[in-house]
Amino acid sequence: MFTSSSTMRGKMPKIDECRMKSAEWSGAAGLWAVLGAATLTLVAWTPAFPQQDVTIPVWTGVSAYEMALPELRVSAGDATLYEAAKTIHTTLWDDLAFSGYFNLIPAEHYKFIPALDEKKIKFKDWASLQADYLVVGATTRAGDRLTFTASLHDVKTQSYVLGKSYGGEMKVARQIGHQFANEILKRVIGLDKNLFTSKIAFISTRDGNRELYVMDYDGNSQTRITFNTVPDMLPAWSPDGRKILFTSYRNNNPDLFSYAIYEGVLAPISTKGLNTSAAFSPDGTKIAFSSSRDGNSEIYIANPDGTGLRRITSTPAIDTAPSWAPNGRLLAFTSDRGGPPQIYIMDAEGTEARRLMPQSGSYNDSAAWSPDGEYVLYVSREGGEFNIVKVGLTKQTSLRLTAGQGMNENPSWSPDGMHIIFASNRSGSYQVYCMDPSGGNVRQLTTQGNNHTPRWSR
């Protein structure tokens, strides 16, 4: 694995595409072939699509592209607009740096390059910094309305790649930055996942008891959703990011609810016995959850509104914590049918259950299937710790991602599979952290109270 150093100037090592199948989406080869063919036949009007050295880094720590992101142009003397421009710039910078696909060239290397006009870019100046890409942006305003216009340029070919314009109130500056960063990822990497506008649902005790919260993927805008005196637990997103399934004791029983976060509509889904650990299928047409409604904890499948309920496990054991494979045909789950809790895989009909292999440890739970289908994370109890373990399904690999830092629980993948969030008490209290899929680049997203069971939207 290559490593990168932030102080190193110049070209980062790139990884041969042939050697990076593991980071590809399943079926990507076929998709690329189709795209390639389409590009060839539609050459007449296809816009420039800089593919000359597309490499997708294997996990993070590898910066594939050098990016120059000079400050945005602002009409002089407008402090409010200047602040908004700074917010957009910082958001873009942080997003692109976080993604792992870009290495941001430190600003001091180009502060002497004169203010930018996108019609008169001196590409030679930027090429001398060994930049692959350059973003040129400007903000203007009319009244309270902010307009951000930006373009992305390929420095090597001296060509325009993409141009966008966004408008809105001053307060949406951060949102604008995230949206343009999404566009850059879409065009340069081919990643259509809206990573930077994704959200994280989690449970926090900062206001007294376990309440449901939502925050931006980077820890910003932490928003409380429930206001009650009873526990709220184990949230799960719908694939469109508009609904959250969670368990709540608001009727003195652990019932499963669905909440439409923008409409403000709360609906009961399953209210008999224990109802917990819910998960939407990748296409959003089904939900899986654990319920003791028929006696002991079993896994059920239902429509998202709770109708069409079907039990798919039938053992005297505890069966819980279902996690869908991205193809929607398999589920990883926890069962103590063999003694202590272990991770099993079954098909979505509940048949063909077999123990996940390889799997070590005598107490495992909280499986999370990666978006590319290749990896399953689980939490393993090791002495007085919980650690997160990553299993590679094709090559039967097993890698422990945390060690020696207390309890590390409830891993959840980013939409692009390049990051993992989890809850850890390594600082003394439980906080939400983000790391890359090899366990590096750990950063803390929450600070107040205790925070549990984070789930990243798709």
Add this chain to the structure above:
Amino acid sequence: MNRRLFAVLLVFALVVVLLPGCKGKPKEAPVAPPETGVTEHPSTTPMVESPTIKPITETPVSELPDDLDQINRSGLLKKVYFDFDRADLRADAIETLNANAAVLKKHSTLRIRIEGHCDERGTEEYNISLGDRRAKAAYNYLVNLGVGAGRMETVSYGKSQPEDPSHNEDAWSRNRRDVFLVVAK
């Protein structure tokens, strides 16, 4: 035609065809870059909105009336405790349950809720099911002793409601418990 030139051309053509032989590599489109400085911004500027996440409009959670609260605080029904990762009833738990059953038979109108709890050394998902199993272990035992099933309900709190929030053996052993709450007289 010069055969040698033809051969060279043939090899060259093959190389061109086979070069992007790395499977799955996107084909490079031979598109000339647009003239430097030419940009194509969309003619309309989309309005960006930051949709507001609404908090849930809560209704108060029903709480037990004061008189029942007092009964529960008096310790009329005793708690039972479990071994680490276990939901089977220990000898001391059976003794306690026998006493609780006698109280419930004497006060035959009492209705109870059996709460199952766990210590912090398990995962969220598994623990909440383990708490469910602990509550049901007591429930089934009481039913076998002749306490009416209709007078009892079970609920698991997993590890969310420790009696003692400390992180030591003593606290853990007291947190692995069933609590018997009188919910109606």
